[in-house]
Amino acid sequence: MKGIVFTEFLDLVEEKFGLEMVDKIIYQSELASEGIYTSVGTYSFSEMLQLVTNLSDNTGISTDNLLLVYAEHFFGMIERSYPGLLATYKDPIEMLASIENHIHVEVQKIYPEAELPTFVVEEKTENSLTMVYKSSRAMHHFGLGLMNKTFEHFNTEASIVLEKIKEDGTEVRFIVNKK
Ligand code: HEM
Incomplete structure (x- = not known):
């Protein structure tokens, strides 16, 4: 999955839930990238899946709605x-x-x-x-x-x-x- 998908996602999480939530979901996920994304890089889809799942668990909003x-x-x-x-x-x-x-x-x-x-x-x-x-x-x-x-x-x-x-x-x- 392209880095732009991660950078745009984390920007939105910061805007809606704050920087603490960005840190929290990165910490709760097992990320080979360590949560450091560049827009032109390519990363495993499982990283996005973990970030969205953890955001869902922390907010109570379904992954589909997120x-x-x-x-x-x-x-x-x-x-x-x-x-x-x-x-x-x-x-x-x-x-x-x-x-x-x-x-x-x-x-x-x-x-x-x-x-x-x-x-x-x-x-x-x-x-x-x-x-x-x-x-x-x-x-x-x-x-x-x-x-x-x-x-x-x-x-x-x-x-x-x-x-x-x-x-x-x-x-x-x-x-x-x-x-
Ligand atoms: C994924 C670009 C329009 C449906 C993506 C990705 C990019 C992209 C960069 C990520 C690929 C990756 O991370 O490897 C664009 C651009 C569009 C466009 C530039 C318009 C100019 C649309 C539209 C739809 C759509 C209108 C409507 C259904 C999807 C879906 C994915 C995706 C569902 C997620 C990947 C998946 O489900 O396997 N697109 N897209 N795209 N795009 Fe588009």
Whole structure:
């Protein structure tokens, strides 16, 4: 997992819960990096899993909700760092349907070591999209947060329903309907 994911996460934890919480979750986790991340480095996903799990245990907020809020914050970084990539799109459904074949392809060029999910589009109309998320990292709520922000970015709203295909969250169907 890319360092930018860790640095943005710890920034948000500091902003919401304070520096003491950042220190606490780093101390409670077994981190090969010792909690020292650079945005261009690459670190084990198990470090992120431990940090999020410990934050959840300390705050009582579910890991899914933490990932959702974190993704909404992460989208701000995307808007600041990749405005050109977002400007390619005029419509949120078009953008979401293009994650697999365009957006994440570009991300993989920028960060060859990035570990990205797979999105398979099952059905697409002008106002709706059904696609299946697959990833061993089960970060579907991170995806949900990015989708929410994608609609906000285009000043539109949508209802997004998640349907777990696999109980462990490694395969999830997103049913998106523009309002
Ligand atoms: C992961 C970039 C749009 C879904 C990531 C990562 C980066 C990234 C850097 C981390 C990879 C790693 O740590 O190895 C971007 C950029 C985007 C974009 C620059 C837009 C310009 C989206 C959108 C979604 C999405 C709209 C909506 C579903 C995900 C998910 C992950 C991820 C779910 C977590 C990894 C996993 O589940 O396996 N993305 N992304 N991305 N992205 Fe994107």
